[in-house]
Amino acid sequence: MKDNNMDIVYDVKGLNLWYGDNQALKDINMKIEKNKITAIIGPSGCGKSTFVKTLNRMIENVDGVRTSGEILYYGDDIFTNKLKVEELRTRVGMVFQKPNPFPKSIYENVVYGPKIHGIKDKKLLMKITEESLRGAALWDEVKDRLNENAYSLSGGQQQRLCIARSMAVNPEVILMDEPTSALDPVATMKIEELMEDLKKDYTVVIVTHNMQQAARISDKTAFFLNGELIEFDVTSKIFGTPKDQRTEDYITGRFG
Amino acid sequence: MKNNEIRDLIQHNIKNKSHFSDKAMPLFFLTMALISVLTTFGIVYTLVVDAFKFFANVPLSEVFSTRLQPLSANPSFGILPLLNGTILTTIIAMIVAVPVGMAAAIYLSQFASKKLRKMLKPILEILAGIPTIVYGFFAYSVVTPILMTLIPSLEPKNVLSPGLVMGIMIIPMVASLSEDAMNAVPSIMKDGATGLGSTKLETTFKVVIPAAISGIMSSIVLAISRAIGETMIVTIASGSSKRFTFDITQSMQTMTSYIVEFTSGDAGSGTVGYYSLYAVGLILFIFTLTMNLIAQYITKKYGERY
Numbered sequence: 001m002k003d004n005n006m007d008i009v010y011d012v013k014g015l016n017l018w019y020g021d022n023q024a025l026k027d028i029n030m031k032i033e034k035n036k037i038t039a040i041i042g043p044s045g046c047g048k049s050t051f052v053k054t055l056n057r058m059i060e061n062v063d064g065v066r067t068s069g070e071i072l073y074y075g076d077d078i079f080t081n082k083l084k085v086e087e088l089r090t091r092v093g094m095v096f097q098k099p100n101p102f103p104k105s106i107y108e109n110v111v112y113g114p115k116i117h118g119i120k121d122k123k124l125l126m127k128i129t130e131e132s133l134r135g136a137a138l139w140d141e142v143k144d145r146l147n148e149n150a151y152s153l154s155g156g157q158q159q160r161l162c163i164a165r166s167m168a169v170n171p172e173v174i175l176m177d178e179p180t181s182a183l184d185p186v187a188t189m190k191i192e193e194l195m196e197d198l199k200k201d202y203t204v205v206i207v208t209h210n211m212q213q214a215a216r217i218s219d220k221t222a223f224f225l226n227g228e229l230i231e232f233d234v235t236s237k238i239f240g241t242p243k244d245q246r247t248e249d250y251i252t253g254r255f256g
Numbered sequence: 257m258k259n260n261e262i263r264d265l266i267q268h269n270i271k272n273k274s275h276f277s278d279k280a281m282p283l284f285f286l287t288m289a290l291i292s293v294l295t296t297f298g299i300v301y302t303l304v305v306d307a308f309k310f311f312a313n314v315p316l317s318e319v320f321s322t323r324l325q326p327l328s329a330n331p332s333f334g335i336l337p338l339l340n341g342t343i344l345t346t347i348i349a350m351i352v353a354v355p356v357g358m359a360a361a362i363y364l365s366q367f368a369s370k371k372l373r374k375m376l377k378p379i380l381e382i383l384a385g386i387p388t389i390v391y392g393f394f395a396y397s398v399v400t401p402i403l404m405t406l407i408p409s410l411e412p413k414n415v416l417s418p419g420l421v422m423g424i425m426i427i428p429m430v431a432s433l434s435e436d437a438m439n440a441v442p443s444i445m446k447d448g449a450t451g452l453g454s455t456k457l458e459t460t461f462k463v464v465i466p467a468a469i470s471g472i473m474s475s476i477v478l479a480i481s482r483a484i485g486e487t488m489i490v491t492i493a494s495g496s497s498k499r500f501t502f503d504i505t506q507s508m509q510t511m512t513s514y515i516v517e518f519t520s521g522d523a524g525s526g527t528v529g530y531y532s533l534y535a536v537g538l539i540l541f542i543f544t545l546t547m548n549l550i551a552q553y554i555t556k557k558y559g560e561r562y
Contacts, residue, residue: 086455090453
């Protein structure tokens with residue numbers, strides 16, 4: 001049965017994941033809603049990064065990974081051939097822990113995705129570049145030096161460039177794996193401000209080890225512990241009146 | 257007060273420690289390093305001094321002529337036939353080594369499983385350990401006869417066969433150095449590309465190779481330098497005809513095999529022919545030095561900017 005509810009982007013059903021013999025995710029069930037920011041929190045090693053990398057199957061680049069269960073993306077199981085992995089990844093963009101621009105010009109970084117997927121028209125590529133860089137709040141800072149190497153940018157600018165790069169293929173979802181963990185507080189603030197705008201056009205799933213960040217920016221929060229989804233609710237509830245004792249212990253700083 | 261006893265013992269030992277070797281060993285290491293540096297300077301000095309004697313006796317117009325007849329009654333020392341032989345064998349070798357070496361490097365670094373890479377790389381590197389005289393023999397006694405069945409006009413000694421075999425010899429060098437360069441591209445950068453829906457092949461050609469280009473280019477330049485300096489294969493399989501021709505089915509002589517031929521006893525000390533060896537040696541040295549400098553320049557200029 002196809003899920004016709006268009007407000008549910010991801011429907012995760014009974015997801016298990018193993019690295020070799022180590023089970024990293026245990027029976028995860030979770031629905032991710034459209035145009036919302038979903039934060040995933042939990043202590044190191046709880047599986048939060050693993051989970052978000054499963055959503056676009058990047059986790060399969062790791063040797064010896066096995067999964068069971070299903071992840072429905074608008075009703076299609078991403079593990080079946082119904083949705084090619086390359087198609088999934090153009091519809092679901094990803095921003096990584098460390099800024100990882102290509103050693104190319106700023107312009108070439110943004111148009112990488114569109115070019116790979118067959119867009120050749122120079123005018124269109126320029127339009128994509130401007131829109132994506134504006135979308136990532138970087139346009140004003142780099143519009144006069146689009147041909148400079150991306151590594152001439154500061155770390156925070158590089159990360160916003162990576163956000164622009166993922167936006168350039170017009171995805172529906174943007175996954176963010178601790179996108180500010182390598183950045184200073186000012187650069188972090190800029191990215192957080194950006195998030196608020198992003199959710200108008202995109203569904204955002206963000207992994208963060210920073211609880212204040214989750215509280216500030218997200219609509220819903222999921223708390224992971226030892227590979228299990230302990231609690232998933234509206235952010236204000238998770239941080240205000242958590243149902244599970246372990247959630248409360250974590251958010252009040254008793255461990256983690 | 258056992259602890260104090262140990263402390264006193266240690267303090268006593270430290271105070272009485274002889275620091276002779278701490279001072280002497282660095283001096284020894286410096287001497288060893290200087291030996292190789294000085295030897296290089298010594299070689300260059302000899303080359304330049306004796307090559308100068310050659311250039312003082314032979315006009316430049318003769319040096320850059322196509323007639324090389326060092327032993328005739330009316331000797332002529334044109335270097336072009338030798339340059340030609342060297343350049344042709346090098347080009348043939350590169351035509352073999354660059355595509356094959358690159359393809360192998362791409363496979364090993366991007367597509368092979370860890371297990372397969374661990375098995376294949378040492379096997380590939382065995383190729384690099386075979387003595388060049390074995391390659392020369394292989395070119396002369398195996399490759400040339402096979403090529404003769406394909407190209408009937410092929411001379412028993414020719415440029416094609418040693419060129420091909422030299423290429424095979426150089427494959428591991430190109431493959432191994434390029435593979436190192438591609439492996440050094442951070443996996444997070446590749447994730448950036450696959451995360452945008454690139455296939456592995458697209459990621460390899462659009463991200464990994466451009467990012468590793470400096471290492472790849474310098475591996476190729478070093479391989480050229482190796483091919484120019486290669487001696488045994490060409491001496492055995494390409495003969496000693498001092499012809500100026502572009503027909504690779506014919507026998508030609510390279511700069512290196514010219515030196516081999518003449519140091520095997522033909523040139524009397526003090527003759528112009530004798531000094532011509534140094535001139536050729538100097539030119540050879542300038543060639544390989546230039547190549548190595550280019551490789552260094554590429555690595556610096558286009559070095560990893562990530």
